[in-house]
């Protein structure tokens with residue numbers, strides 16, 4: 540079988556920081572073949588090609604750019620041609636703004652492509668259901684790239700929680716605050732009040748993780764959002780405080796923002812503490828997810844926004860290391876997560892011949908629950924839908940109902 544081709548739709552920050560280098564590494568290993576990248580404008584593609592980190596890591600590797608590098612137009616629909624140009628049952632990787640995921644994923648499925656998408660899958664449960672049905676009908680994979688699941692600490696916690704070592708989750712807090720400078724990025728053009736908010740953008744990671752570890756389902760969400768202006772004058776809910784209640788009565792507080800000081804060490808601040816109870820004792824599960832024990836103080840200021848002389852880098856999300864052989868090798872759960880999903884698509888194509896065999900393997904992925912799929916992580920879209928309804932209603936409680944057609948409604 541020839542290696543699968545990959546088309547990456549979206550060429551912004553996450554494409555640069557994680558998705559494209561992971562695809563290059565898989566290409567280097569012969570797991571995938573040709574890579575195309577499509578963005579709205581050629582300038583995005585040029586900055587991917589000019590990236591010093593990526594060029595150093597993958598000398599001699601490149602992608603087919605859409606539009607052409609010399610083109611100065613803006614293309615909102617070019618991704619349709621790129622997807623149509625792929626032979627059936629290859630891979631489309633989706634890395635466009637949150638509110639565009641649905642259109643791109645459906646386009647890919649209608650052209651019989653497997654899909655890897657950055658989180659969140661989509662913004663409503665109804666759209667997620669449609670994606671699930673279309674993918675299942677055609678025997679296609681849709682893997683949602685919740686990379687925190689592939690952090691070994693999450694997998695350790697999941698295994699131990701499910702073996703009963705912590706008891707039952709009761710009260711918890713989680714936070715993920717990105718640095719202030721994010722406000723100056725392309726975010727200001729789309730992560731605005733009407734499209735998204737800090738909870739939708741990054742809070743979903745910890746909601747997903749609490750389910751991933753405990754197996755509990757969220758049943759109620761309230762999100763209080765504070766609006767701030769971006770440098771270009773657009774308004775966004777750039778600070779959010781959410782309360783998520785679970786089906787055993789547990790409560791998780793989640794704080795998110797684009798507001799962690801640029802001068803602070805680490806590329807963000809994040810972590811989670813879960814207090815639990817069992818066997819007449821208290822259980823505790825605490826993860827410091829930004830401070831991972833490294834303290835560096837450089838002798839010259841590093842380049843790039845948010846880069847500080849004193850730094851606490853995470854070795855665990857995504858780093859390039861020199862293992863010899865030319866170039867650099869990406870390591871960390873950011874890479875492992877993409878690797879896992881792409882290899883699942885490759886397994887489907889190489890080991891499951893008929894539609895029924897592919898469906899059987901897809902059901903196995905759903906049941907194992909390691910990779911988030913539309914069928915096994917619907918709670919995420921319900922939380923996001925509930926969160927959007929809540930934040931637009933001043934933080935009112937929104938309940939999630941799972942019986943019948945899953946739905947959300949103001950309490």
Ligand SMILES: NC(=O)c1ccc[n+]([C@@H]2O[C@H](COP(=O)([O-])OP(=O)(O)OC[C@H]3O[C@@H](n4cnc5c(N)ncnc54)[C@H](O)[C@@H]3O)[C@@H](O)[C@H]2O)c1
Nearest residue numbers: 549550551552553578579583615618634635636637657725
């Ligand atoms: N921690 C995470 O998991 C994480 C981190 C960052 C971003 N993300 C997700 O990744 C997605 C993209 O975020 P980003 O930070 O890269 O955004 P970005 O604003 O930096 O880049 C968006 C890219 O999408 C492209 N795009 C927009 N509309 C398009 C269209 N119609 N056709 C083709 N390309 C189009 C733009 O040209 C740009 O290259 C979002 O859904 C975001 O939530 C996830």
